[in-house]
Amino acid sequence: MKKSLFIILIVITSIFGVVFTGFGASDQQRYGGTLVQIFPNGPKSLSYYPEMGPGDSIAALPAAEKLMEYNQKKQLVPFLAESVEIGQDGKSIIFKLRKGIKFHDGSDFNAEAAAWNYQLAKDTHRLQYDNKLVSIEVVDPYTMKLNLTDYNNQLIHSFGWVPIFSKAAWDKAGGGDQEKSKAWARVNIVATGPFKLAEFKRDVEMKWVRNENYWKPGKPYLNSIVYRFIPDPTTASSIMQAGEADWWHQAPVKDQAELVKKGFVRQEGYGLPRMIYINNKDPNSKFRDKRLREAIEYALDKPTMAKALGFGYFTPLTMVAPPGEWGYDPKYTGRAFNPEKAKQLLAEAGYPEGLKIKLMALAVGSWPDEAEAVAAYLRDIGIDVKVDLADPGRFFSSLWMKGWDDLILFLTGMDPNYLMTFHRQFGPQPMSNYASFERPPVLVKPAEASLLLESEEEQIAMTKKLVRIMADECLVIPLYLSPSAYIIQPYVHTTFLKEQMVARYTEDEWMEDH
Numbered sequence: 001m002k003k004s005l006f007i008i009l010i011v012i013t014s015i016f017g018v019v020f021t022g023f024g025a026s027d028q029q030r031y032g033g034t035l036v037q038i039f040p041n042g043p044k045s046l047s048y049y050p051e052m053g054p055g056d057s058i059a060a061l062p063a064a065e066k067l068m069e070y071n072q073k074k075q076l077v078p079f080l081a082e083s084v085e086i087g088q089d090g091k092s093i094i095f096k097l098r099k100g101i102k103f104h105d106g107s108d109f110n111a112e113a114a115a116w117n118y119q120l121a122k123d124t125h126r127l128q129y130d131n132k133l134v135s136i137e138v139v140d141p142y143t144m145k146l147n148l149t150d151y152n153n154q155l156i157h158s159f160g161w162v163p164i165f166s167k168a169a170w171d172k173a174g175g176g177d178q179e180k181s182k183a184w185a186r187v188n189i190v191a192t193g194p195f196k197l198a199e200f201k202r203d204v205e206m207k208w209v210r211n212e213n214y215w216k217p218g219k220p221y222l223n224s225i226v227y228r229f230i231p232d233p234t235t236a237s238s239i240m241q242a243g244e245a246d247w248w249h250q251a252p253v254k255d256q257a258e259l260v261k262k263g264f265v266r267q268e269g270y271g272l273p274r275m276i277y278i279n280n281k282d283p284n285s286k287f288r289d290k291r292l293r294e295a296i297e298y299a300l301d302k303p304t305m306a307k308a309l310g311f312g313y314f315t316p317l318t319m320v321a322p323p324g325e326w327g328y329d330p331k332y333t334g335r336a337f338n339p340e341k342a343k344q345l346l347a348e349a350g351y352p353e354g355l356k357i358k359l360m361a362l363a364v365g366s367w368p369d370e371a372e373a374v375a376a377y378l379r380d381i382g383i384d385v386k387v388d389l390a391d392p393g394r395f396f397s398s399l400w401m402k403g404w405d406d407l408i409l410f411l412t413g414m415d416p417n418y419l420m421t422f423h424r425q426f427g428p429q430p431m432s433n434y435a436s437f438e439r440p441p442v443l444v445k446p447a448e449a450s451l452l453l454e455s456e457e458e459q460i461a462m463t464k465k466l467v468r469i470m471a472d473e474c475l476v477i478p479l480y481l482s483p484s485a486y487i488i489q490p491y492v493h494t495t496f497l498k499e500q501m502v503a504r505y506t507e508d509e510w511m512e513d514h
Contacts, residue, residue, distance in 0.1 A: 030221040030510035035492070037247040038236045040364045041392045042203045042229040047165045048185035049117070050124035053396060054413070054432070054502070060163065061504040062195035062208045062225055063104070067095050067114065068160035070503040072495065074416035076160050080109065080192065084160065090151030093159055097142040101215040104196045107168035111144040116167040118146070118159075128158040128424065128431040152451035153459065154423050157415070158431065161502070166190040194220035194507035203229050219507035231364050240264065240487060246511065247494075248487040252366040257311040259487050268485035269497025271315070272411040273322055276359075276374065276477040277399075279406055281438035286357070287406065291349040293474040296407070297335040298342035299381045305373050306480040309366065313485070317478035319471045320426075326418035326460050327467035334471065334478075342381045354382030357406040360398060363389035371409050374479075403435035411482065416500070419450060419463040426470065437476075443469050489514070 043059035045051040052060070069079035078084055080101065085094045101109040115136045121127045122136070132155065137145040146159055169190035174181030189197050192215065195208035206227040210220055228245065230236045233252050239245045240259065251259070260266045278293055279285045287293055306314035318334030321327035335341075346354065357378075361371035368389055375385040390398065398404045413432065415421040424431040427447050428439060439447070443466070450462040470476065484497050491512040496504045 029512075030493075032221075032223055033511045034224045034226055035222050035247065035509065035511060036226045036228065036245045037249060038228050038230050038239065038245050039249050040229070040231045040233075040236075042206070042227070044393070045186045046197070046200065047163075047189040047191070048182050049121055049163060049165070050126045051186070052163075053400065055392075055396075057163070057502055058504075059206070059227065060189055060191075061193075061502075062506045063189050063191040063193040063197060064163040064165070065192045066161050066163055067097070068156075070161075070416065070500040072498045074500070076157060076416070080114075080164060084156070086151065086156065087148075091148045093146040093148065093156070094139070095144045095146075097144065098215070099142055101192055102213055103166035103169065103192055104190045104211060105166050105169045105172075107166050109164065109192050110141050111138045112141070113167045114144050114164055117164050118144070118162060121162055127162070129155055129429055131429075133159070153453060154420060154451060157420055164192060195222075195225055198224070205229065214507065216507055221508070221510040222506070225506065233365065240489075243489075246489045246492050250365060251485075251487050253309070253311050253313055253482070253485075254366065256313070256485060256487055263490065265488050265490050265492070266485055267488060267494070267497065268483040269499075269501070270414045271322055271481040271483045272414055273317055273320060273481050274370065274409070274411050274479040275320070276479065277404075277408045277410060277434055277437060278474075278476060279404055279408075279436040280475065281436045282403070285406070285436075286349075286355065289349050290474055291345045292351070293477070294335060295342040295345035295349065295381070296378065296383075297474060297477045298338045298345065299377050299383075300374065300477070300479070301337040301377060302479055303337075305370075305377075309370055309373060310480065310482065313483055315481040317480055319467055320412065320476060320478050321418045321421075321463070321467045322414075322481045325414075325421075327422070327463040328418075329464060329468065332468070332471065335474075339377075339381050346382065351382075354384060356384040356386070358386050358388050358404075359407045359409060360388045360390055360395065360404050361409040362395050363391055367409065374409065399434060400432065401435055408436075412476075413501070414484075417459075417463075418467070419459050422463065422466055423447070423451070426466075426475075440473060440475075442473065443475070 043056040045056050046060055065080050067079060067081040068076050068084060071077055080098055081095045082098050083096045097111060103109055115138050118136050122130045122133050132149045134147040134149055137147060139145050170181045173184035187200055194211050194214045196211050198209045199207040208225040210223050233255055236248055237255050240248050256266050278287045280287050302316035306316040318332055359371055359375055361367045371387045375387050378385045399408060399410060412425050413421060415424060428444050446465055453459045453462055484501055491514045494509045
């Protein structure tokens with residue numbers, strides 16, 4: 001298996017350059033312009049990888065590149081690397097790097113720079129499965145070798161996808177003082193990508209300019225990209241309709257539906273499941289009682305919520321894996337809406353008169369409406385819900401680090417297959433760890449076994465088992481699938497979300513004259 005994987009990667013890299021260029025216009029027609037994009041909030045750390053969350057990584061995509069990247073076939077293929085080889089004994093991954101690439105500061109991209117990035121990620125425990133990475137070896141100027149304790153089927157995803165930043169810029173900024181370098185990296189980025197950072201006004205605006213020395217000849221097409229951070233959807237919609245912006249990320253679904261009627265383009269990729277995450281980790285949490293978790297799910301009319309909140313775009317869910325993904329079981333009906341059953345379980349759990357709980361949600365976008373919809377159903381069965389709407393800083397701090405009191409409403413990521421998604425979100429060594437989520441032994445044991453499966457058939461079967469355990473134990477409450485989508489002006493050309501949310505080929509984006 002490991003040898004065949006290596007062969008696949010070599011073949012893909014030879015055709016990689018033609019996968020993303022078919023926009024139907026000549027190069028001359030594509031060149032120029034400033035692409036103005038609206039985001040609801042800005043990044044907190046631009047290039048200090050140990051602190052970068054999903055939003056930070058997405059914001060950095062015009063500049064930050066990786067040794068491997070995802071294509072439209074959901075394959076992880078060489079990118080800054082020319083080839084990737086997994087050792088026959090399963091104890092190494094060897095990256096052969098492209099030559100002649102420069103960072104934005106003019107320093108060389110080479111094995112030493114790559115190894116420094118990986119060492120920082122390992123030392124700060126930013127890498128998923130960092131305990132399996134024994135050492136990082138610079139074999140020659142353009143060969144880096146990762147020495148492993150052993151191999152599992154998730155390592156190539158975890159170790160292949162690491163953003164690469166300039167070591168020279170880090171050293172210069174700090175002058176040997178690591179804290180100064182960290183502070184600099186939070187508000188600056190020097191990488192290899194098609195765009196260079198020109199200006200960053202936190203929570204206001206970011207400006208990117210064309211990298212004239214980009215390693216892909218003739219790219220990028222755009223002259224510049226501007227991010228505007230506008231949390232208020234009414235303001236963002238007005239700006240789009242006035243023609244003052246070209247692209248609106250994370251637009252509430254209601255606004256998406258309205259703007260489509262007005263001639264804007266809604267472009268979507270894979271969906272992101274909305275979930276209620278439960279505090280089952282705190283020894284004093286009420287929700288360590290499975291009956292109480294089940295009562296919450298029985299109280300929710302998911303089809304009605306999906307219809308009312310999704311404007312035709314949402315799909316109700318019975319389990320964490322959406323339809324069409326590994327692990328999904330179309331025969332599993334889940335805990336269908338049954339308020340009487342919910343009340344019965346509340347009484348059995350010791351709360352015949354109900355109880356008081358907190359539900360945390362983001363204070364931006366459509367999240368307040370969705371939180372109130374959940375709260376309304378729970379109040380109908382006697383649960384007194386306090387909805388806690390948090391700004392992004394407090395929300396994500398609670399979600400990833402400090403934990404939450406009772407329930408928190410958010411989405412879950414989606415990766416090329418659901419076994420990968422499971423291990424990144426819910427596995428024993430997650431990449432994104434929900435601070436108040438505890439993995440019971442009944443889930444951990446098969447999860448660990450799944451890492452050693454080589455055939456796709458075995459992996460699919462085990463994913464189905466893991467997803468079913470999540471459902472049977474009611475460890476999280478899946479609500480509905482919300483397609484990842486954004487609104488663009490009709491003249492904008494992009495493939496974003498056709499690969500993965502964490503991959504964006506800004507070098508290929510362009511705009512027609514307008």
